[in-house]
Structures are given as C-alpha cells and as structure tokens.
Amino acid sequence: MSAEFDIAVFEGDGIGPEIMAPTIEILEQLQFKNKNYKLNFKTAPAGAKHYQQTSESLPQQSLKIAEESDAILLSAMGLPGVRYPDGTEISPQIELRKAFHLFAGVRPVTVRDSKYCPIHRPNGETIDFVLIRESTEGLFHSMGKGVVTKDQATETLLITRDVSEQLFDFAFKLAEQRKATGIGPGKVTCVDKANVFRAFAFFREIFDERAKNYPTIEADHAYVDAIALWMVQRPWSFDVMVTENMFGDILSDLGAGLMGGLGVAPSADIGMDQAVFQPCHGSAPDIAGKGIANPFAMILSAGMMLDWLGHQHKNKNMITDAIKLKDAVNSVLADGNNVTGDIGGVASTNEAAQAVMKCLKE
Numbered sequence: 001m002s003a004e005f006d007i008a009v010f011e012g013d014g015i016g017p018e019i020m021a022p023t024i025e026i027l028e029q030l031q032f033k034n035k036n037y038k039l040n041f042k043t044a045p046a047g048a049k050h051y052q053q054t055s056e057s058l059p060q061q062s063l064k065i066a067e068e069s070d071a072i073l074l075s076a077m078g079l080p081g082v083r084y085p086d087g088t089e090i091s092p093q094i095e096l097r098k099a100f101h102l103f104a105g106v107r108p109v110t111v112r113d114s115k116y117c118p119i120h121r122p123n124g125e126t127i128d129f130v131l132i133r134e135s136t137e138g139l140f141h142s143m144g145k146g147v148v149t150k151d152q153a154t155e156t157l158l159i160t161r162d163v164s165e166q167l168f169d170f171a172f173k174l175a176e177q178r179k180a181t182g183i184g185p186g187k188v189t190c191v192d193k194a195n196v197f198r199a200f201a202f203f204r205e206i207f208d209e210r211a212k213n214y215p216t217i218e219a220d221h222a223y224v225d226a227i228a229l230w231m232v233q234r235p236w237s238f239d240v241m242v243t244e245n246m247f248g249d250i251l252s253d254l255g256a257g258l259m260g261g262l263g264v265a266p267s268a269d270i271g272m273d274q275a276v277f278q279p280c281h282g283s284a285p286d287i288a289g290k291g292i293a294n295p296f297a298m299i300l301s302a303g304m305m306l307d308w309l310g311h312q313h314k315n316k317n318m319i320t321d322a323i324k325l326k327d328a329v330n331s332v333l334a335d336g337n338n339v340t341g342d343i344g345g346v347a348s349t350n351e352a353a354q355a356v357m358k359c360l361k362e
C-alpha cells in the first residue's frame, strides 16, 4: 500500500497560480509513475487578492488545512498595491512561519550551469552552499509592531536562546549530512554583526556553545558585510551559512543572483514537524498574467518538499523522485532551449514546465 500525504496548496497572487499549476501537474506525473506514494492536494485560499475580496488575508479554514497537512506548498503571496491600513503588505507566508514555528529558512545556492552565473570561476570551482535564514524572529519580529511618531520610527530586533539553539543545531546537522554524502566539507559559518550589536554577540555566543556538540564540523564566523563581498568574490568557499532573518532575507537574493536569478532559486521554511516550500521570489506582478514566469524555482521547491517528506517518513521513493526532479530541471537548464526570458530564453512558463515533464518521461 502506498503512503498518502496531504499537501496544503497556497497558490497565492500574481504569478503564483501560473507557476503552481504546472508544478502540481509534474508532481502528479511523478507519483503516477512511482505508485509508492500519493499526494492529496488541498487548496488553501489566502493572499492579497483574497484580502481584497473578503477582508481576510489568511482565513481560519486555510490555516486549518495547513495545520492538518503533511507539508505546505506555497507559490507567492502579496501585491504592492494591496495593503493593510498601516501600509504594510499582505504576507500570510510570514504568518505561516510564525504559526508553525518554521525557524529554518533553507535556501540552497547551487550553480547548475555556468551560462547563468554572473561570477567568473577561475578554476571552474563548484558553487554549492546552503544559506539558512532564521525565519520567525530577528528584525521581522517587529513586523506590524514598529512605533512611528512624527519625528522617529523604531523597530526592535529579537534574538532568543531557544530559537537560536534550534537554528544552530539544524545548521550543524545539515552540514553533517552534506559531509556524509560528499557534498560539503563540513563547515558552518555564523553570519552576524557581533562587532557592533549586543544582540549579535549573544547570537554568536550561542552558536559557539552549540558548535561544541558537533566536533567533526568546522565552526566559522563572519560579519554580514564581509559575507556580501565574499559571496561575490569566492562563493565556492562556503558550505552552510546561518544568519538572522533580515540579513538572510537580503543575502538569499544575492544567492539567487549567483544562480542566475530569482526564477531558479528554491527555498523551504522548516520547523520541527511542519514545513513550507516556496520559491525565493515574490508574486512578480509586473509579469503576472503574461505566461512568461519562470516555473523552475517553484518546481525545485516542490522537489525540496519531496526530499523533506521522504526523510521525515523514511520513504526512499520520494527521495529518489526529488533527485529526478532536480536532474530534470538541470538538464533543461543545460540544454537552454526551453528557458524563460528572465534567464535569457524565449520559452513560456508552460513550455519550460513541459520540457521538465518530457525529461521525466525519458
């Protein structure tokens, strides 16, 4: 009997529905072929458009669907023109991270094909690292709580011991796993600004404490400004990086740039027993409705979901399918004939997704 998993699907705003539809089609094709697991997709309405229509951005019913699901697949939510009365954008994805305590924002940075990478690699070095962005506190803790008077505005950053310990353990375990499978050398770099802010000195202190429990992994430190420089000058020197929410938000777009752009950058927000898988990019309203959005970041995020579910439930078939999916996207990228405009091609969303599907059939 095949294992069954409920997947909450937030197709969201802008290009969200356009990239979610082919992704579900690909997942259906994979599970149909494999027959060893079954995914039941449950649509969960939420986002800016939903807020416009109903005055609710994340309805209780959608939260319940998410709560009862085994994993959450999310495309993009929010539109610049739709805001709460305080002027902030609709971001149910941030609420989901808080609701399910999804503290580890995992952003793999893998250069799949040289032609999409803007960095010169003098000796053909491999760029393959994972940026882990704390996703429930940091400066984002202040979301909706900032104090603004006529003359000044204040937002407060929060770092807690509990969350930091969980975060660093996650990072060290990931480095161990990468080392064991021959992907990384076994190094975690703590990215902070400990030379200026006490909160970051506290963050670093906890990192050093947790590092003692992982003697086979090198514990490294760097200031965030230096990391921004090194991510451009020598991105191949990193294995696993771990940082605060706001720093991670910024650095993950830099990481996406190394890969060729937001259209190919997947991500996951992972907690102890729930996770959201969504591309690094937003709802891209400037290209919504045109059928030209790159679906690869969404498809690769779905691959991360299969891998996570496979590890959580010890289902080797799902782990194998995750690898197949990544390989299929890689080969479409390498071929270059069916890629979208954001990475230099002329293919439509559908043509790019169909090319992945064709690879999976072969």
Ligand code: ATP
Residues within 6 Å of the ligand: 015, 077, 078, 262, 263, 280, 281, 282, 283, 284, 285, 286, 287, 292, 293, 294, 295, 297, 342
């Ligand atoms: P958010 O703050 O919600 O993350 P953002 O303001 O960073 O969003 P995005 O929606 O990610 O903005 O878009 C940034 C730029 O990247 C836009 O020009 C958009 O068209 C482009 N872009 C984002 N995602 C894709 C995609 N999948 N395919 C093609 N272009 C994309």
